[in-house]
Ligand SMILES: Nc1ncnc2c1ncn2[C@@H]1O[C@H](COP(=O)(O)OP(=O)(O)OP(=O)(O)O)[C@@H](O)[C@H]1O
């Protein structure tokens with residue numbers, strides 16, 4: 001169905017269910033309960049889950065299939081964001097042009113950077129992409145201030161031209177990005193018993209785009225083109241003695257993954273019309289690498305899982321503070337309670353990086369295929385199948 | 391007609407003259423064997439044909455077009471396929487995929503952006519790959535990961551990757567090394583059959599004299615980078631120079 005094999009179609013369906021029901025199952029704790037702060041089902045975070053999911057899916061098309069490790073993909077995310085905000089300022093507050101144009105701009109930008117960086121492979125390629133991204137970051141923060149808003153960033157303003165819909169729309173407030181009048185920030189809240197579910201327009205738009213992005217990724221993975229990309233990773237040299245020129249294949253993969261990054265950037269500003277240079281910084285590039293490796297390089301769903309995990313840690317795990325720890329261990333004798341809190345303290349709250357780092361190390365050492373690779377291995381062992389790899 | 395014409399090829403690695411004024415003419419539709427002791431420069435010579443090395447001087451003409459200075463993928467697209475001495479396969483892919491890649495390269499050229507067509511709809515390509523694997527007795531291994539195969543099977547896979555492209559010139563670098571006697575004999579049959587039915591031109595490097603004398607229409611003997619003798623197989627066996635080369639070499 002949809003040109004997919006049965007298994008791939010089921011996977012697509014599974015992801016569809018997952019993102020459609022996310023507002024419900026990400027809020028497992030009743031409102032007002034002691035654990036309510038671990039609920040992840042609020043719009044802002046859910047949007048981040050799917051948007052970074054898109055970013056990571058695209059990154060995996062380059063890194064997972066060809067093995068070329070880019071350390072500069074945040075540059076395309078940033079370029080897409082700037083392009084998106086400009087569309088919101090110049091054309092219309094409707095998010096569609098912003099999302100489309102940010103994808104295209106990132107595509108052109110990645111074509112240029114990819115063309116140059118792919119003259120080298122291995123660590124030199126990585127360094128070149130890193131250098132380009134840092135250059136873009138520095139330029140965006142300084143010389144390009146008229147275009148990027150410099151250090152303050154670029155955002156929509158009351159007197160933006162918005163040539164398509166600017167005339168009648170302003171009522172003293174800066175209009176919020178919308179889809180034909182349906183504002184991205186608009187939510188419907190539903191109370192079911194003690195539980196609160198929030199269904200947000202922006203989230204569902206991003207989730208819809210994620211489904212398309214995921215579907216395209218599956219098609220690429222299962223195509224002759226995708227097989228050639230895997231061959232590039234496996235034995236680049238041999239490919240050229242087989243009559244294939246590896247360069248255009250890797251460049252195409254680079255541009256596709258750059259466009260995914262731009263798409264993610266465009267969605268970000270559609271949710272919140274603000275773009276800053278820090279979005280291009282190397283830490284942001286590194287984050288998508290971590291997401292992909294954590295979830296499973298070269299697996300279809302791994303990057304989405306990795307993105308979700310890292311964003312969950314960043315936003316939720318980081319909220320655990322000493323007060324909460326004391327509450328949890330209150331049943332213990334005082335001395336032991338203090339001891340436990342002292343031990344756990346460095347790993348939670350601001351220490352969430354430490355936990356994430358440890359988890360990352362464990363995955364890399366014990367599960368070379370990432371979490372999904374590990375699960376697949378377990379599944380194969382349980383069902384005694386021959387491992388046919390991902 | 392001459393398929394391949396090699397004139398005055400020299401290649402030096404530092405102080406070592408690996409190829410010294412090599413001349414070689416291979417007629418179309420013939421099987422030409424190159425033999426010689428270890429380190430004679432046989433693989434180096436093939437490297438010069440497929441674009442892995444550029445000779446210091448000399449020319450390599452294939453059906454009238456100069457192969458020197460061309461990219462490896464251009465040389466392959468011109469109709470020259472090579473079976474490597476140390477198997478160079480796509481270890482992370484299945485046996486079938488390993489053979490489908492060269493088949494796709496033969497059909498689609500150096501680049502084709504077919505990112506939305508499902509691979510499983512490429513039934514023709516898949517069938518061609520399976521046919522070739524069947525010829526080589528590997529039909530039960532199509533879904534295996536290439537990395538998990540024995541050395542002999544990897545060589546047969548290499549050969550399948552070359553044959554599936556239906557090249558005009560097939561370069562075989564010790565194709566039967568590491569194979570069982572039965573597989574070696576099967577390989578001889580397959581190569582002879584293809585040589586007869588398609589009129590494929592082949593250059594085969596071999597240490598196994600049984601293979602050489604079963605297949606070769608003509609033999610060149612390479613020693614220390616120079617062709618010392620070129621003749622029909624029946625005249626090679628008793629040749630004094632050849633015996634000297636082998637006695638003086640590693641064999
Ligand atoms: N890239 C290289 N750099 C330096 N020396 C090389 C290189 N390739 C080959 N040689 C040397 O050139 C000589 C010829 O090597 P070559 O591999 O062509 O021999 P061969 O005839 O194929 O031997 P064998 O039968 O063992 O495969 C050897 O002495 C080898 O060490």
Ligand SMILES: [Mg+2]
Pocket residue numbers: 432433434475563
């Ligand atoms: Mg050799």
